[in-house]
Amino acid sequence: MFDPQLLFAGFATIASLKVFPFLVLGTVMGIVVGAIPGLTATMAIALLIPFTFAMDPISGIVMLLAIYAGGIYGGGVASILIRTPGTPAAAATLLDGYPMAQKGEAGRAIGIATISSGIGGLFSACALTLFAPLLATVALSFSAPEYFSLAVFGLVVTMSLSGNSLLRGFFSVLCGLTIGMIGIDPIGGFQRMNFGFSELSGGFNFVAVMIGLFSLSEAFRQMEQMDTMPPVPPAIRNVLPRFKEIAGMWTVYVRACVYGLIIGIAPGVGAETSSFLTYAEVKRASKDPSQFGKGAPEGVAAAQAAENGSTGGDLLPMLTLGVPGDAATAVLMGALTIHNLQPGPMLFQERPDLVHQIFAGMISANLMFMIVGLLGARLLAKVVQIDRRILVPLVCLLSLIGAYAIDNNPMDVWVTLFFGVAGWLMYRNGFPVSPLVLAVILGGMMESNLRRTLVMGLGSPAIMLHRPIALLILVLAALSLYAVIRRNSNEARKRKAEEAVTE
Amino acid sequence: MHITRRSFVSTAAASAGLITTGISPLRAAAYPERDITLIVPWAAGGGTDALGRTLTKNAKQYIGVGVTVVNRPGGTGVAGMKAVATAKPDGYTLGLITFHLSSYRLSGLSELSYRDFEPVMLLNRSPTGFLVKADSPFKTMKDLVDYSKANPQVVTVATSGAGAVPHLSTALLAKQLGLKVTFVPFDGGAPARTAVLGGHVTMLVVNSEEALQFYKSKQLRFLALNSDERHSSFPDVPTIAEAGYPLQTLLLDWRGIAAPKGTPKEILDVLTVGFRKMAQDPEYIRLMDEMALPRANAERDKFREFLDNIEKALEPGLAEVGLLKKI
Known part of the structure; x- marks a missing residue:
């Protein structure tokens, strides 16, 4: 149902003086809010919905789309600078972005992150524009068995983020799965493991868990070594990455765009899953995986491109089927509803002009945050130069305020503190944090869809045999598991040999 | 007592109001003098949130002050509804309560029930x-x-x-x-x-x-x-009884406005009138129609009666699926 004429008309509307200022405003607000820990793109959209009341629908929607795209991108900036994911999706960016910044390459890391987010975002926005109705049928062919397989695949891939010890990584995954089980049983509807707290009846708030594990734990670690840590070298000046550098990572981008789009389209899973999965996949496929986690530009590129690469995919089921792809698009859907626009099949028939304006808005939003991001990067990169004695307490404060801001719920502050200590202990004992985080996200998806699959198969797992896509993903998962275990034992052998030589 | 110019003016205005309307207590005439907070126990962007925001969008026109929507999601609605129930019963904190309130006690999640509120107005019942x-x-x-x-x-x-x-x-x-x-x-x-x-x-x-x-x-x-009646958004769809299966118990999803228990009657009167007007706002009506949410208009005691009946109907339903865990 793609109509180039309507798309051009859409661009013309967005370029008009009536709409364009809101595009710029939305982008700047999105990046700022995205970069502040605890304030997510989802919240920014929710907060600004009332302000769009007074605007005409398209200005309001374009502003919200710009906040969405800019917010998802902006989360990466905080990841790079202070190891605090500004949005949940940006957690994978910190794995390499923060080490880059600590090496004095904050500017370069932000530059790569910006260009990569833009590449991923533009690809997914174009895919959305050209193939929305077609891709909607793909979304429909996915159901519980396929989601279950996807979650299993994700958990297997996560294992490759384990670092040196696969066993410790496995332990982290198990912890994550257990934490994910707290709250309402997804099929039976009864309470489990809430220890009598009605505040926990919906489970731990995922964002609070993540702020604790990543940012607070890092702050604790820095406090401990405040006087012994070497100062961060001054940021190198060039922010704009060289074309050769970006072009050299094309395989990373192909992976990121494909994974981002597929995971985006799957309703209910969004940027946080796609960025971690892509990061792990790119690391696995890399010639030198040992560089990942120590400041590899490919790691930043993979995470950011996949993050924004899922935005178009997340919008797709929302617009075509009325099923939000993730939390942020769920709020966007609410915004459309308030403007008397009901997402779903009828929107494409009744308001094709508006649908194309949304497409044009999404493409423009991606271009806009690239411009704003590159302009602001040099300024932002200075954050890492702030004295640790000032920066670390600030990060703690931001983390706790951020945790409270999620739902205005004091319980989340305790959750963040708890996981801050837990993350610090895990770090000290060599347990990787990322597998735990991904297991919390994927655990619920895996459990509920496995049980749903079995119910749909009237109790028999044989239903999987009738689902070719699900079966294929499971086979891929098994192959990945084999590869991860083999590589890990090879590496362990190599390390032993090296140790023998040095002795 | 030190009388400032402003308080003198407002007292005078309130007394003037007294004389013209004939309502006795001074407090009720003064209410509302600042913005009212409406707690929505669900996340921003959802259907309930959209309803709350559109309902109160033009509040100033109908009740004299603005109504600010605050989202307090979490704990399947318990967090937000509890915040309403435990708020100061002064009419400045209200809640958009939803169906889940009917089920907390019966499913063992929380002791919270409609008994902790002063029901103001039922806004919607969805089949x-x-x-x-x-x-x-x-x-x-x-x-x-x-x-x-x-x-x-x-x-x-x-x-x-x-x-x-x-x-x-x-x-x-x-x-x-x-x-x-x-x-x-x-x-x-x-x-x-x-x-x-x-x-x-x-x-x-x-x-x-x-x-x-x-x-x-x-x-x-x-x-x-x-449902017991046809739905204007789906005019050709038969009710369950028309389809040949009259049901003994009818369960309906619902949404409504409530104040904390103990809110004075005079304030509740002001609120009832105010929300009655807000529920007639053309923009709100249009949104409800577009979302296919049938509007309802049971006020105060009628709303309470409705809530009582829903709870009675819920019990056998929850028992049937094994989720009854009454506190």
Whole structure:
């Protein structure tokens, strides 16, 4: 149902003086809010919905789309600078972005992150524009068995983020799965493991868990070594990455765009899953995986491109089927509803002009945050130069305020503190944090869809045999598991040999 | 007492109001003098949030002050509703309470119930819809019931989640008719609907408004509506009784406005009048129609009575699906 004429008309509307200022405003607000820990793109959209009341629908929607795209991108900036994911999706960016910044390459890391987010975002926005109705049928062919397989695949891939010890990584995954089980049983509807707290009846708030594990734990670690840590070298000046550098990572981008789009389209899973999965996949496929986690530009590129690469995919089921792809698009859907626009099949028939304006808005939003991001990067990169004695307490404060801001719920502050200590202990004992985080996200998806699959198969797992896509993903998962275990034992052998030589 | 110019003016204005309207207590005449907070116990961007925001958008026009919507999601609505119930009963903190309040005590989640509130106004009661995919061989409710009778457990039913109205309504229907169906609970109405659209599950039971778009695009077919009256958004859909299966208990999803227990009657009077006007706002009416949410208008004691009846109807439903865990 793609109509180039309507798309051009859409661009013309967005370029008009009536709409364009809101595009710029939305982008700047999105990046700022995205970069502040605890304030997510989802919240920014929710907060600004009332302000769009007074605007005409398209200005309001374009502003919200710009906040969405800019917010998802902006989360990466905080990841790079202070190891605090500004949005949940940006957690994978910190794995390499923060080490880059600590090496004095904050500017370069932000530059790569910006260009990569833009590449991923533009690809997914174009895919959305050209193939929305077609891709909607793909979304429909996915159901519980396929989601279950996807979650299993994700958990297997996560294992490759384990670092040196696969066993410790496995332990982290198990912890994550257990934490994910707290709250309402997804099929039976009864309470489990809430220890009598009605505040926990919906489970731990995922964002609070993540702020604790990543940012607070890092702050604790820095406090401990405040006087012994070497100062961060001054940021190198060039922010704009060289074309050769970006072009050299094309395989990373192909992976990121494909994974981002597929995971985006799957309703209910969004940027946080796609960025971690892509990061792990790119690391696995890399010639030198040992560089990942120590400041590899490919790691930043993979995470950011996949993050924004899922935005178009997340919008797709929302617009075509009325099923939000993730939390942020769920709020966007609410915004459309308030403007008397009901997402779903009828929107494409009744308001094709508006649908194309949304497409044009999404493409423009991606271009806009690239411009704003590159302009602001040099300024932002200075954050890492702030004295640790000032920066670390600030990060703690931001983390706790951020945790409270999620739902205005004091319980989340305790959750963040708890996981801050837990993350610090895990770090000290060599347990990787990322597998735990991904297991919390994927655990619920895996459990509920496995049980749903079995119910749909009237109790028999044989239903999987009738689902070719699900079966294929499971086979891929098994192959990945084999590869991860083999590589890990090879590496362990190599390390032993090296140790023998040095002795 | 030191009388400032402003307080003198407002006292004078209030006394003038007294004289003209003849209402006695000074406090009620002064209320409301600042913005009112409306706590929505669900996340921003959801249907309930949209309802609350549109309802109160033009509040200033109807009640003299603005109404600020504050989202307090978490704990399946308990956090927000508890915040309302425990707020100072001065009329400045109100809540948009929803169906879940009827189930907390019965499912053992919290002791919170409608008894902790002063019900102000019921805004909406939504019937459950029974649907199939457009290309399904089941044309009527009878087709499906007959098939299900002959083939126990084979019919799969996608619902918006265990313990929610659609699930309980279907369980009660199945019990009454002696059917055995297989429930496939999803995390909300939208994913359940997608599973039926994709042909993965036979039947869809959700709040009727969640099927609106796909009813219009003719991708889903209503077999019946679990209601005592037809729905203006789905004029050709029979009620469950018209489809041949009159139900003993009728469960409905609902949303309404409530104040904390102990709010003075004079304030409740002001609120009732104010919300009655807000519920007549053309923009609100248009939104409700577009979202296919039938408007209701039970006030105060009538609302309380409605809540009492829903709780009584819920108990056997929850017992039927094994979720009754009364506190």
